[in-house]
Amino acid sequence: MGNLTREFFIGLSNNKVLNANAKKWGFRLGAEKFVAGIDIVGVVETVRQLNTRGISCTLDNLGEFILDRSEALVAKDEIIQMLETIHEESLDCHVSLKLTQLGLDIDKEFCIETMSEILEKAAAYNIFINIDMEKYIHYEKTLEILDVLRKKYPLVGTVIQTYLYRAEEDLKQLEHVRIRMVKGAYKESEAVAFQTKEDIDENFIKLAKQRLLGSAFTSIATHDHRIINEMKAFVNENNISKDKFEFQMLYGFRTEMHDELVKEGYKFCTYIPFGTDWFGYFMRRLAERPQNLNLVMRDVFYTKENKLKKSPIITGAAAFSLFVLWRKKRSKKLV
Numbered sequence: 001m002g003n004l005t006r007e008f009f010i011g012l013s014n015n016k017v018l019n020a021n022a023k024k025w026g027f028r029l030g031a032e033k034f035v036a037g038i039d040i041v042g043v044v045e046t047v048r049q050l051n052t053r054g055i056s057c058t059l060d061n062l063g064e065f066i067l068d069r070s071e072a073l074v075a076k077d078e079i080i081q082m083l084e085t086i087h088e089e090s091l092d093c094h095v096s097l098k099l100t101q102l103g104l105d106i107d108k109e110f111c112i113e114t115m116s117e118i119l120e121k122a123a124a125y126n127i128f129i130n131i132d133m134e135k136y137i138h139y140e141k142t143l144e145i146l147d148v149l150r151k152k153y154p155l156v157g158t159v160i161q162t163y164l165y166r167a168e169e170d171l172k173q174l175e176h177v178r179i180r181m182v183k184g185a186y187k188e189s190e191a192v193a194f195q196t197k198e199d200i201d202e203n204f205i206k207l208a209k210q211r212l213l214g215s216a217f218t219s220i221a222t223h224d225h226r227i228i229n230e231m232k233a234f235v236n237e238n239n240i241s242k243d244k245f246e247f248q249m250l251y252g253f254r255t256e257m258h259d260e261l262v263k264e265g266y267k268f269c270t271y272i273p274f275g276t277d278w279f280g281y282f283m284r285r286l287a288e289r290p291q292n293l294n295l296v297m298r299d300v301f302y303t304k305e306n307k308l309k310k311s312p313i314i315t316g317a318a319a320f321s322l323f324v325l326w327r328k329k330r331s332k333k334l335v
Helices: 002-013 016-025 040-052 069-088 109-127 134-148 166-172 195-210 227-238 255-263 279-288 292-301 314-333
Strands: 055-062 093-097 129-131 155-163 177-182 218-221 244-251 268-274
Touching: 016 093, 040 055, 040 069, 040 268, 055 069, 069 093, 069 109, 069 177, 109 134, 129 134, 134 155, 155 166, 155 292, 177 195, 195 218, 195 227, 227 244, 227 255, 255 268
Parallel strands: 055 093, 055 268, 093 129, 129 155, 155 177, 177 218, 218 244, 244 268
Antiparallel strands: none
16 A cells, blocks of 8 residues: 555656646645745845754745756756855755756757856855755756756765665766765656565665765755664764764654754754746655645644644635546556
8 A cells, every 4th residue: 555655646746747737836735834935035034043043944936847948047046046045044954956857858068058057156156056956857867967067166075875785886877076965756667666665774884884984975865764773873983073974854854863963963954945836746755655635634724723724625625636636547548
């Protein structure tokens, strides 16, 4: 049942029709718990408040499925504006982005050009840029572009998804590059990725420990308290400096642990997504942890005082409409 639920939400996340319709509904489906706002101006105060608690941030102006050059250029300009805001507001914050938002599916050289403009601005402000890893079909090109960009711009790194069999070998090639380590949020075939939670967790722990023994900075991105506790024990046993790594979690997830880790002296970073193109990101979060659906349903139908909202039918209908659209799309493919 768990795999079916995961496949369901990943299917939703990849659906372009649903992504387009979700923009019209705004955050009525409960996404505001995990998406901080629609523009950089609205997110600044969130970052500032986290900074005062000793928490750094990485901002992601959400976007994917871009196949038009003009749209990619708009996304580039918005990211540059984000960099300017971070600099002007003196925020403890770096930027995360996806290459498909910046032309990867249009033309590789065009994507390198847009990224170079972003990295020029980031270098001027000394702001790190992290390239998020996407589906496996984009994996090789992402690493190739990273290699090209790092020849001129050292303040750029990427993400390694440890459910991939090749993750260990790729980490060896990236031993001097700042990396965020994640388990992986997309559905990949057994030909390229581990399929069970046990195997994925085991590989994540093994590779995280290898990384911590190296020299480059590492973001250990997980909400699993068992893995976090094992990492903490490993760091203490091996006298690893807390300046060499950080724990990282997504905005709105396991918030009770954020301040606790900071108080224990660990570096901590919150990944903050924002923007109108929120649907794909939101569905992947539900795919990773279907229990989050319970939180969403409470937000859709109940007030903070645990009372039924006056207009739950409207938001419920929006959620149901998304489901129906997805089912229709899926049925056409099966015919």
